[in-house]
Amino acid sequence: MILEVRDLTKIFGGLKAIEEISFKVKRGIILSIIGPNGAGKTTLFNCLTGVLPSTKGHVLFEDEDITQRRPYEITEKGIARTFQNIRVFNSMTVLENVMIGQHSRSREGLLTAVLGTKKFQREEDEIRSKALEYLEFTGIQDYAATLAENLPYGDQKRLEIARALATEPELLLLDEPAAGMNPQETMALMELIKKIREWGKTVIIIEHDMKVVMGISDWIIVLDHGVKIAEGTPNEIQNNPYVIEAYLGKEEVDLLS
Amino acid sequence: MKKVLFMFWCALLSMPFMGIKGGAYLFVGICVSYGVYVLLAHLFGKIKKPAIPVNTKLLSTAFIAFAFILPFLIKDYYTDVAILVCIYIILALGVNIVVGFSGLLHLGFAAFYGIGAYSNALLTTHFGLGFWSALPLTLLFTSMAGLLLAFPALRLKGDYLAIVTLGFGEIIRLVLNNWDSVTRGPNGISNIPSPFILGFEISNLMYYYYLVLGFVLIAAFIVKRVYHSRTGRAWLSIREDETAAEAMGINTRKYKFMALSFGAFWAGLAGALFASKMHFVSPESFSFMESVFVVCMIILGGLGSIPGVILGSLILVLLPEVLRDFQLYRMLALGVGLVLMMIFRPQGLIRKN
Amino acid sequence: MFLQQIINGLTVGGVYALIALGYTLVYGILELINFAHGEIYMIGAYLGIIFLGIFTAAGLTQYSLFLSLFLTFVMSVIVCSAYGFTVEKLAYKPLRNAPRLNPLISAIGVSIFLQNYVMLTQGATDKVFPHVIPVTTVEFLNVTMTSLQIFIIIASLLLMAGLHLFIMKTKTGKAMRAVAQDKTMASLLGINIDRIISVTFIVGSGLAAVAGLMVAMYYGLVNYSIGYIAGIKAFTAAVLGGIGSIPGAMVGGLVLGLIESLGASYLSSEYKDAYAFIVLILILLVKPTGLLGKSGENRP
Numbered sequence: 001m002i003l004e005v006r007d008l009t010k011i012f013g014g015l016k017a018i019e020e021i022s023f024k025v026k027r028g029i030i031l032s033i034i035g036p037n038g039a040g041k042t043t044l045f046n047c048l049t050g051v052l053p054s055t056k057g058h059v060l061f062e063d064e065d066i067t068q069r070r071p072y073e074i075t076e077k078g079i080a081r082t083f084q085n086i087r088v089f090n091s092m093t094v095l096e097n098v099m100i101g102q103h104s105r106s107r108e109g110l111l112t113a114v115l116g117t118k119k120f121q122r123e124e125d126e127i128r129s130k131a132l133e134y135l136e137f138t139g140i141q142d143y144a145a146t147l148a149e150n151l152p153y154g155d156q157k158r159l160e161i162a163r164a165l166a167t168e169p170e171l172l173l174l175d176e177p178a179a180g181m182n183p184q185e186t187m188a189l190m191e192l193i194k195k196i197r198e199w200g201k202t203v204i205i206i207e208h209d210m211k212v213v214m215g216i217s218d219w220i221i222v223l224d225h226g227v228k229i230a231e232g233t234p235n236e237i238q239n240n241p242y243v244i245e246a247y248l249g250k251e252e253v254d255l256l257s
Numbered sequence: 258m259k260k261v262l263f264m265f266w267c268a269l270l271s272m273p274f275m276g277i278k279g280g281a282y283l284f285v286g287i288c289v290s291y292g293v294y295v296l297l298a299h300l301f302g303k304i305k306k307p308a309i310p311v312n313t314k315l316l317s318t319a320f321i322a323f324a325f326i327l328p329f330l331i332k333d334y335y336t337d338v339a340i341l342v343c344i345y346i347i348l349a350l351g352v353n354i355v356v357g358f359s360g361l362l363h364l365g366f367a368a369f370y371g372i373g374a375y376s377n378a379l380l381t382t383h384f385g386l387g388f389w390s391a392l393p394l395t396l397l398f399t400s401m402a403g404l405l406l407a408f409p410a411l412r413l414k415g416d417y418l419a420i421v422t423l424g425f426g427e428i429i430r431l432v433l434n435n436w437d438s439v440t441r442g443p444n445g446i447s448n449i450p451s452p453f454i455l456g457f458e459i460s461n462l463m464y465y466y467y468l469v470l471g472f473v474l475i476a477a478f479i480v481k482r483v484y485h486s487r488t489g490r491a492w493l494s495i496r497e498d499e500t501a502a503e504a505m506g507i508n509t510r511k512y513k514f515m516a517l518s519f520g521a522f523w524a525g526l527a528g529a530l531f532a533s534k535m536h537f538v539s540p541e542s543f544s545f546m547e548s549v550f551v552v553c554m555i556i557l558g559g560l561g562s563i564p565g566v567i568l569g570s571l572i573l574v575l576l577p578e579v580l581r582d583f584q585l586y587r588m589l590a591l592g593v594g595l596v597l598m599m600i601f602r603p604q605g606l607i608r609k610n
Numbered sequence: 611m612f613l614q615q616i617i618n619g620l621t622v623g624g625v626y627a628l629i630a631l632g633y634t635l636v637y638g639i640l641e642l643i644n645f646a647h648g649e650i651y652m653i654g655a656y657l658g659i660i661f662l663g664i665f666t667a668a669g670l671t672q673y674s675l676f677l678s679l680f681l682t683f684v685m686s687v688i689v690c691s692a693y694g695f696t697v698e699k700l701a702y703k704p705l706r707n708a709p710r711l712n713p714l715i716s717a718i719g720v721s722i723f724l725q726n727y728v729m730l731t732q733g734a735t736d737k738v739f740p741h742v743i744p745v746t747t748v749e750f751l752n753v754t755m756t757s758l759q760i761f762i763i764i765a766s767l768l769l770m771a772g773l774h775l776f777i778m779k780t781k782t783g784k785a786m787r788a789v790a791q792d793k794t795m796a797s798l799l800g801i802n803i804d805r806i807i808s809v810t811f812i813v814g815s816g817l818a819a820v821a822g823l824m825v826a827m828y829y830g831l832v833n834y835s836i837g838y839i840a841g842i843k844a845f846t847a848a849v850l851g852g853i854g855s856i857p858g859a860m861v862g863g864l865v866l867g868l869i870e871s872l873g874a875s876y877l878s879s880e881y882k883d884a885y886a887f888i889v890l891i892l893i894l895l896v897k898p899t900g901l902l903g904k905s906g907e908n909r910p
């Protein structure tokens with residue numbers, strides 16, 4: 001088990017955004033989290049990555065309790081994420097964006113930078129070449145010198161993935177990576193995610209597009225109104241009466257097709 | 258027509274203050290300048306600005322060379338101004354680390370400038386240290402002050418941070434003003450000695466100019482190096498998006514601390530140079546307006562850009578000196594300039610890429 | 611002694627509260643610290659002197675002091691509100707969708723401009739408020755109150771009550787609250803956001819004008835630089851009470867006035883101006899939502 005979540009709860013004022021959610025994640029799988037709008041999926045990510053403090057419950061990553069850790073510590077331990085509403089570093093170049101991802105995997109500080117030591121230079125070169133690798137992997141290497149804000153939408157989403165990969169995570173959390181993409185882009189994205197799994201990394205993905213979810217998931221968790229209503233393989237989920245009810249009238253057709 | 262009416266409205270508003278005649282002049286004045294603006298915009302709007310490929314290396318070499326021969330070309334009075342420009346560049350480089358790189362709008366930087374100046378003044382006059390032996394202590398004090406302020410300030414965001422740093426700046430100024438037994442209050446401290454190099458007193462304007470120019474070059478070199486390093490990137494990412502920066506594994510709190518104390522370090526250096534240049538310090542040199550003035554420099558030049566900082570300091574210090582009659586209207590223009598800048602060119606005169 | 615300081619504190623506090631309301635109203639709707647608001651108050655004080663001067667020159671004051679003062683108040687409020695309205699249109703409206711710090715910098719620009727505009731047109735020296743109001747004092751339990759102090763305390767309380775009614779009862783007031791709650795929702799409901807923002811600036815500036823005039827009468831002197839420090843203090847008052855909250859601004863203003871006058875007499879009067887900053891910093895660190903502010907989760 002790479003991740004274990006126990007009774008995780010987040011309350012905003014009076015609103016229970018997620019309530020006593022528990023699940024375990026096997027290493028090396030693609031796990032999808034689905035659920036209608038406002039179900040608490042993004043909030044779950046925020047609590048896992050420390051962006052929001054959880055109200056109750058525990059998160060164990062590689063058997064270590066990371067519940068109240070700061071987000072940067074959690075990233076250092078090996079969880080990376082993307083954001084639902086893109087948060088690239090707008091006025092920096094695409095390459096610089098990905099180089100920042102390497103932050104926690106490098107050491108050199110202020111003094112060696114000022115002196116321009118050999119060690120500093122070497123590390124800097126390494127950061128750059130690794131960043132270029134991740135750009136190539138996500139297919140946006142041609143934009144390396146472009147400002148991130150000038151990238152097309154779909155490529156900004158890829159940039160977020162490249163940047164997250166650059167933190168060298170064991171567990172990657174993707175919040176609606178396919179949203180706003182056209183079918184071809186979505187296909188390419190699915191291939192990309194599968195490749196990440198082939199690297200031995202674990203991926204948790206929030207997605208509304210059922211074709212994507214059913215196509216790539218090894219395991220699916222369904223949230224509704226902050227509660228986990230089902231989990232299982234794609235096949236089990238498709239036939240689960242509770243799930244169908246939760247989606248009734250909305251995405252029923254999608255689900256069953 | 259609506260625009261003319263609006264101008265008329267503004268003129269009408271000014272009448273209680275400027276009288277009926279003044280208001281009328283103002284109306285004619287803004288109408289004419291607006292007309293000229295429209296005309297010029299019409300004339301130049303069609304000409305596409307050619308993208309001039311600037312060789313930054315060549316340009317900066319030329320600029321430095323020019324800075325070196327400058328004192329031979331100008332009168333003493335202007336050497337004096339040039340020294341002031343240099344001191345402001347160092348100060349602005351420090352502010353730029355905090356405001357420009359890290360995006361923390363700090364409105365109390367004059368406090369660090371003041372702490373630097375007063376440390377130098379007190380260490381040299383009270384304790385009999387020389388400039389050079391006082392300098393490390395001065396820099397230590399100001400960096401520590403930067404760290405100290407960082408504790409409360411870093412829990413706040415955006416405009417709240419701006420107001421708290423402003424309050425901090427004012428408290429320091431009030432302390433300088435009222436702690437008579439140490440700072441001699443509003444009378445200030447005089448007889449601050451000049452620096453010595455190898456037993457040689459740097460009292461002559463030209464020599465002092467070369468001293469501060471040396472410091473400017475060192476400061477610009479170091480800041481540039483840091484900008485292009487892991488630390489610099491971490492600062493920029495905090496400016497761009499703090500949450501995303503944390504998610505990238507950056508300890509944003511630590512880097513804000515670093516930015517504040519590193520920025521304060523340069524302000525301290527600027528303060529020390531200012532004190533030993535003037536041989537006198539008093540609280541009024543470190544007012545809120547001074548903080549705003551420096552922030553204006555980096556906004557004018559372009560937030561985060563090192564050549565921008567230099568350009569901004571040059572313009573804001575030189576302009577009022579060159580246009581002497583303009584002196585009176587300097588602050589008026591600064592105010593209007595800030596508003597126009599925010600509306601029409603928030604990224605500043607120089608912008609990377 | 612103690613009671614005397616309370617009275618003095620309440621007088622100044624009432625003025626802070628009136629200015630603080632302007633900050634809070636604008637912040638509630640635009641999330642902007644209207645840095646130029648202190649200058650608007652300063653302009654109000656100058657307008658009072660200018661209009662009273664005009665009325666005196668026209669012989670109105672000699673004819674009826676009450677009428678003259680009343681007209682001075684009315685004219686100052688109108689012109690000052692026009693200033694607030696115009697500043698918003700020129701310097702803030704174009705920046706409504708810009709990053710959050712840009713309008714703040716623009717506001718600082720406006721503040722510098724207005725200060726120097728008044729200095730250049732009215733001179734850098736203090737202006738004296740014409741001595742037309744006869745001052746009577748009331749002795750009560752060893753406490754001396756001037757008629758002006760009583761007037762200021764009562765007038766501020768009345769204005770605050772009036773504002774409260776305006777916000778709670780009128781259609782425009784309700785629309786203002788709706789916009790402060792949720793701009794998108796409000797515009798979907800057919801509320802004209804631009805108009806509401808303008809009204810907010812007009813109301814805030816009007817209150818600041820009254821505050822300015824009363825201070826001019828109270829101290830007898832005004833200067834182009836009074837806006838900055840008063841602005842900061844009123845902002846502190848707004849934060850103290852909980853920025854965005856109207857009762858908060860009122861309470862904050864009065865509390866700050868008391869802290870200052872008690873601090874000046876029992877601790878040290880040299881650092882009188884520093885108390886506001888210290889209170890501001892402490893409150894932001896300990897309870898950023900202020901005394902009466904609502905706490906809410908920050909969205910990430």
Ligand SMILES: Nc1ncnc2c1ncn2[C@@H]1O[C@H](COP(=O)(O)OP(=O)(O)OP(=O)(O)O)[C@@H](O)[C@H]1O
Nearest residue numbers: 012017036037038039040041042043907908909910
């Ligand atoms: N920072 C916050 N403060 C207050 N309420 C919040 C916050 N973040 C989320 N919520 C609320 O929590 C609930 C769950 O939101 P969340 O964003 O987790 O849903 P989601 O499943 O990601 O929905 P979507 O599919 O639309 O992205 C919603 O009702 C939302 O309004």
Ligand SMILES: [Mg+2]
Nearest residue numbers: 041042043084
């Ligand atoms: Mg979501």
